[in-house]
Amino acid sequence: MAKLDIAEKRLPQDGRHMIKYKPMAEKELDSAVSTVPTLYGEKVVMRCWTRKPPTGHDKLGFEPESLKKFERNI
Numbered sequence: 001m002a003k004l005d006i007a008e009k010r011l012p013q014d015g016r017h018m019i020k021y022k023p024m025a026e027k028e029l030d031s032a033v034s035t036v037p038t039l040y041g042e043k044v045v046m047r048c049w050t051r052k053p054p055t056g057h058d059k060l061g062f063e064p065e066s067l068k069k070f071e072r073n074i
Helices: 064-073
Strands: 013-021 027-038 041-050
Touching: none
Parallel strands: none
Antiparallel strands: 013 027, 027 041
16 A cells, blocks of 8 residues: 555665545545564554644543653653
């Protein structure tokens, strides 16, 4: 979906894609995928976001303990 070459494992790659879904209202979810070759295979980072981010830290989906650590660190 992110238009990466699945056969290439020796070079870093970056890709993006957008998904439209309709759970209750039509929404768009953007995502970015990055791969990095390592000694033991590949590492993948996936970042997802929406056009209208939630407001407030409590709406980000953290567990209560993780939210406390997050707020303490920022």
